[in-house]
Amino acid sequence: MTSSSPSITVPAGHGKAVRLAAGQAVRVVNTHGTQVVDCWAWNAYDLSEYMCMETTRVWNQRLNPLTGDSFVTNQRHPILTVVEDTTPGVHDTFMAACDRKRYELLGVRGYHRNCCDNMFEGMFELGVTPPRANLASFNIFMNIRVQPDGITLHTLPTVTKPGEYITLRAEMDCFVAFSACPQDIVKIQGQGDNTPKPVDIVVIDGFHSDLPGTQTWVPED
Numbered sequence: 001m002t003s004s005s006p007s008i009t010v011p012a013g014h015g016k017a018v019r020l021a022a023g024q025a026v027r028v029v030n031t032h033g034t035q036v037v038d039c040w041a042w043n044a045y046d047l048s049e050y051m052c053m054e055t056t057r058v059w060n061q062r063l064n065p066l067t068g069d070s071f072v073t074n075q076r077h078p079i080l081t082v083v084e085d086t087t088p089g090v091h092d093t094f095m096a097a098c099d100r101k102r103y104e105l106l107g108v109r110g111y112h113r114n115c116c117d118n119m120f121e122g123m124f125e126l127g128v129t130p131p132r133a134n135l136a137s138f139n140i141f142m143n144i145r146v147q148p149d150g151i152t153l154h155t156l157p158t159v160t161k162p163g164e165y166i167t168l169r170a171e172m173d174c175f176v177a178f179s180a181c182p183q184d185i186v187k188i189q190g191q192g193d194n195t196p197k198p199v200d201i202v203v204i205d206g207f208h209s210d211l212p213g214t215q216t217w218v219p220e221d
C-alpha cells in the first residue's frame, strides 16, 4: 500500500537528508518552480559507495536521466531510479555542486551558503557524516544545454513550473541528501530574480511503478 510521510521543507539555501529503505521513494517538489536542487545518495551501510554521475552516464548512455533511468553507484549498483517526472525533464549531471571556493571565485567576500556544506548539514541532522564532499551531484531541475557544436555548455535558468516534481525510488537502502541551491549570482534559478526558494520533499512508502529500472548499456556488436 502506498503512503506518504508529511512533506519536509528544504528551506531556501539549506540542506536536508532522508534515509530510504529499498522500495521507498522520495518526491522532490519544485514548490515555486524556480529552484535548482542538488542531490546525493549513499549506500546506507557503506558510505564509501555513493551515487556516481560518471558511472551513471555510462550505464544509461545519456547526458541526463529520463523517467525510467537508474542512477548507479561508484560500484555500479543501481541506487535510485527516476519513476516519475512531471517537469519538462531538464536536469543536469555535469555541473559541480557549488562550494565555498566557487563563491570566492565569483567575487563573494566572506561566507556564502553552498550546496556542499548543505549536503553535510542535511546528513549531520540524521547523525551521519559522509566521508567527503562530493562535487558530482545530480542537479535536479538544473538547465545546462549542450550547444550545437556538441562541446560547449550553456547555463540557463530552470524551466520547471510551480508544483512540478520528480520522484526517485530507492533500489537499495540508502541515504539521500538534497540542497536547495543557494546560488544567487549565476542565473540558474528560474523566472526572474534568481532568488533561492524552498522546495518540498516527500517520502513515499511502497511506491508502485511498472518501471523496472535500467540495466547497463552494452554495445550491440
Ligand SMILES: [Zn+2]
Binding pocket: 038, 097, 098, 114, 115, 181, 182, 183
Ligand atoms: Zn549549489
